[in-house]
Amino acid sequence: MKYKKLLVLMTCLLFVTVAIFCFASAFxxxxxxxxxxxxxxxxxxxxxxxxxxxxxxxxxxxxxVKTNTVKQELGALSGYVEVVSVEKVFPNxxxxxxxxxxxxxxxxxxxxxxxxxxxxxxxxxxxxxxNNVYGYDNVLLELxxxxxxxxxxIGKRLKFHDNEINEYINLSSIYIYSMxxxxxxxxxxxxxxxxxxxxxxxxxxxxxxxxxxKANEKTLEKLHATxxxxxxxxxxxxxxxxxxxxxxxxxxxxx
Numbered sequence: 001m002k003y004k005k006l007l008v009l010m011t012c013l014l015f016v017t018v019a020i021f022c023f024a025s026a027f028x029x030x031x032x033x034x035x036x037x038x039x040x041x042x043x044x045x046x047x048x049x050x051x052x053x054x055x056x057x058x059x060x061x062x063x064x065v066k067t068n069t070v071k072q073e074l075g076a077l078s079g080y081v082e083v084v085s086v087e088k089v090f091p092n093x094x095x096x097x098x099x100x101x102x103x104x105x106x107x108x109x110x111x112x113x114x115x116x117x118x119x120x121x122x123x124x125x126x127x128x129x130x131n132n133v134y135g136y137d138n139v140l141l142e143l144x145x146x147x148x149x150x151x152x153x154i155g156k157r158l159k160f161h162d163n164e165i166n167e168y169i170n171l172s173s174i175y176i177y178s179m180x181x182x183x184x185x186x187x188x189x190x191x192x193x194x195x196x197x198x199x200x201x202x203x204x205x206x207x208x209x210x211x212x213x214k215a216n217e218k219t220l221e222k223l224h225a226t227x228x229x230x231x232x233x234x235x236x237x238x239x240x241x242x243x244x245x246x247x248x249x250x251x252x253x254x255x
Contacts (some may be wrong), residue, residue, distance in 0.1 A: 027062045027091055029092055029094055035096065039100045040133045043080060054070075062088050101123055104177050106141060113126050119157065119174065120173055123155075139176075141188070149161065186203070188215075210253070221251060222245070225243065229253045
């Protein structure tokens with residue numbers, strides 16, 4: 001009886017060992033696929049860094065890979081990395097899709113420039129304002145230092161102290177980005193001398209400037225009206241204009 005129990009125990013252990021081995025072999029990662037949407041030449045270095053990071057997952061068991069961990073760690077490698085998806089493709093493939101965040105704005109702080117994308121994620125710190133794709137400079141961003149958190153975190157969105165400025169920047173940043181080829185500078189203010197003073201000032205490449213007053217009201221409508229007015233100007237190299245919302249509800253632009 002004693003030997004029979006020992007034989008049963010050894011048979012069970014052998015079965016478990018074989019099962020574990022088969023499980024590990026069946027779902028061992030043999031293929032790590034990286035789909036990277038390259039925008040700039042410099043992003044090739046980012047792609048290489050991401051590829052090297054993903055190599056560590058080869059031969060690991062796909063079942064136990066935590067996709068959220070992969071996303072977080074890849075996103076921490078570079079401010080330019082936006083992880084679109086991390087997918088387990090059974091039985092043995094890990095598929096990752098990444099987009100490069102585009103340079104759009106440069107915020108000057110001291111002698112340095114913090115590069116931001118089209119929704120104000122902080123991408124990198126540089127010593128110049130040059131865009132990494134196009135020949136022209138990034139749009140220079142001017143902010144009141146009292147409006148934002150100067151503890152920049154690469155890969156994280158710029159933080160604003162004022163909720164209203166945060167809201168209208170959320171609305172306006174992508175539209176302003178679409179105007180980037182016509183812009184040299186954009187100034188955004190939440191407060192001035194302790195008083196709420198929400199404005200957006202656009203300096204166009206030819207020289208004309210537009211200041212949008214009460215920019216937190218009908219933000220997109222005012223930006224659109226301003227841009228259409230600018231495109232129809234016969235002399236874009238001169239003038240200072242103000243975009244306002246009349247009591248009637250109409251948007252007007254005055255010199």
